[in-house]
Amino acid sequence: xxxxxQSPQFLSIQEGxxxxxxxxxxxVFSSLQWYRQEPGEGxxxxxTVVTGGxxxxxxxxxxxxxxxxxxxxxxxxxxxxxxxxxxxxxGEDAGGTSYGKLTFGQGTILTxxx
Amino acid sequence: xxxxxxxxxxxxxxxxxxxxLRCDPISGHTALYWYRQSLGQGPEFLIxxxxxxxxxxxxxxxxxxxAVRPEGSVSTLKIQRTERGDSAVxxxxxxxxxxxxxxxxxxxxxxxLVL
Numbered sequence: 441x442x443x444x445x446q447s448p449q450f451l452s453i454q455e456g457x458x459x460x461x462x463x464x465x466x467x468v469f470s471s472l473q474w475y476r477q478e479p480g481e482g483x484x485x486x487x488t489v490v491t492g493g494x495x496x497x498x499x500x501x502x503x504x505x506x507x508x509x510x511x512x513x514x515x516x517x518x519x520x521x522x523x524x525x526x527x528x529x530x531g532e533d534a535g536g537t538s539y540g541k542l543t544f545g546q547g548t549i550l551t552x553x554x
Numbered sequence: 555x556x557x558x559x560x561x562x563x564x565x566x567x568x569x570x571x572x573x574x575l576r577c578d579p580i581s582g583h584t585a586l587y588w589y590r591q592s593l594g595q596g597p598e599f600l601i602x603x604x605x606x607x608x609x610x611x612x613x614x615x616x617x618x619x620x621a622v623r624p625e626g627s628v629s630t631l632k633i634q635r636t637e638r639g640d641s642a643v644x645x646x647x648x649x650x651x652x653x654x655x656x657x658x659x660x661x662x663x664x665x666x667l668v669l
Contacts, residue, residue, distance in 0.1 A: 446596075471655065482558070482645050482660025483597065490655065528596050540585055540652040541610055544596030 443467070446529055446545030454553050456518055461527055461548045464511045469531035472505050472512045473542070477526040486514075519552045526550075556580070558661035560646050566667045567636055575631040575664045579648030586629050587658060588621055589645040597645055603629060604652050636668045 445464045453459055463472070471490045475483035487496050489505035489512065496503045500523075502515040512529055526549050530542040559578040567573050579586050584605055589597035599613040603623045611621070618636075623629040633640055643665050647658040 444596075481662050482647070484660070485657050488655060488657075530596070540587065540649060540656065540658065541599055541602060542587075542589075542597075542658070543599065544589075546594070547596045 444529055444531055444543055444545035446548055448548060449546065450549050450551075452551045452553070453519055455520055457552075459516050459519055459550070461514045461529075461550075462511070463513065463529035463531075463545050465531065466510065467531075467533065468509050469533065470509070471532045472509070473530045473532075474503055474512070474514050475528040475530060477528060477547075483528055516550075519550075521552045521554050524550055524552050558646055558648055558659050560644075560661040560664050562664060563662065564665045564667075566669065568669050569636060569638060571636050571668075573633050573636055573666065575633075575644050575666070577629045577631070577646030577648075577661060579627065579629070579646070580659055581627075583648035583650055583659075584626070585649045585652035585656070585658075586623060587647040587649075588629070588631050589647065591643045591645055591663070593642075600631070602652065609652065633666075636666075638668050641666055641668045 447462050473488045474486045477483040487503045492507045492509045494505045500517045504513045526547045528547045529545045561576045587602040588600040591597045601611040601621050606623055606626045618634045621631045643663040645663045647660045649656040649658045
């Protein structure tokens with residue numbers, strides 16, 4: 441069974457601060473995705489990374505996939521109250537045959553105070 | 555176009571009862587996934603369909619859980635003899651094809667509470 445350890449579980453910061461969320465596993469993933477989920481809604485995809493060492497930027501968000509494709513990080517620069525939400529990482533098993541079957545981390549609840 | 559819809563949005567039932575949860579995927583999406591999300595946790599994979607067939611049902615917790623997708627579109631997740639531990643948000647997602655680079659679009663979920 442694959443596991444994705446996400447940290448920290450909770451993050452409470454002031455507007456304008458930077459933060460990083462980590463997602464780690466002992467397993468290799470063919471792809472790693474980051475989602476954001478609002479209360480009462482389903483997760484919404486932010487980014488997919490597929491190549492070891494890949495870095496993707498989405499405005500103030502920077503995503504990195506580890507060289508060995510076992511870990512990833514999400515960095516937010518100058519956080520804003522609108523960034524508040526649950527952030528989830530999810531990976532697809534590199535050795536599996538069920539394409540699209542995702543293993544999720546337990547999530548990071550981010551609160552940005554004005 | 556319309557996104558993934560799920561009905562009902564909330565379901566309260568008593569222990570031992572039978573429930574059905576429905577998912578309407580995005581039109582034309584061949585892959586459909588069911589996940590379960592407990593409070594404070596990330597979603598947990600249950601089953602996925604490619605067309606009408608269940609391609610992987612390894613996440614179903616036991617034989618009280620069953621899902622169908624008879625015409626390759628709408629799917630129903632069925633839970634028999636519900637238990638309090640089944641209380642969770644049941645999420646459905648669909649994608650154009652079941653590949654790692656296809657975006658999975660999630661519905662808002664059905665919140666199931668078993669009393």
